[in-house]
Amino acid sequence: MGRVDRERLEPPGAAGRPRGASLRRREGPVEGLTRAVAVDHGDAGLRVNTVALGSIRTARYDGLLEQEGPEAAARTRAQMARLHPLGRVGEAYEVAAVVTWLLSDASSYVTGAVIPVDGGRAARGADPEET
Numbered sequence: 256m257g258r259v260d261r262e263r264l265e266p267p268g269a270a271g272r273p274r275g276a277s278l279r280r281r282e283g284p285v286e287g288l289t290r291a292v293a294v295d296h297g298d299a300g301l302r303v304n305t306v307a308l309g310s311i312r313t314a315r316y317d318g319l320l321e322q323e324g325p326e327a328a329a330r331t332r333a334q335m336a337r338l339h340p341l342g343r344v345g346e347a348y349e350v351a352a353v354v355t356w357l358l359s360d361a362s363s364y365v366t367g368a369v370i371p372v373d374g375g376r377a378a379r380g381a382d383p384e385e386t
Contacts, residue, residue, distance in 0.1 A: 310345065
């Protein structure tokens with residue numbers, strides 16, 4: 256996680272935003288909002304975190320592969336494996352495990368975090384198709 260750039264935060268109440276929860280320009284709006292709300296409401300005991308998903312296998316994903324046919328589905332699986340350092344798409348139970356942990360007392364000191372559940376996809380960087 257990046258540090259909070261206090262010079263970019265507006266003072267409390269600025270621009271109609273309670274307690275200055277403006278977003279930093281160098282991070283995405285969800286990440287900025289997660290951190291801002293965590294800072295603004297931590298004193299009330301509220302913990303705010305985000306689970307950033309990668310490609311997750313679902314019934315819809317499986318259906319897409321079925322519609323593509325065997326050869327195209329094999330290409331899609333290979334492409335997804337290349338995009339994710341762990342070499343595969345995630346499973347729903349893996350996302351559920353992280354969310355369960357966040358809801359548990361074991362994560363009671365975690366707030367303002369963006370937790371990637373993406374098989375390393377975000378760590379890899381830009382999508383090769385977008386560069």
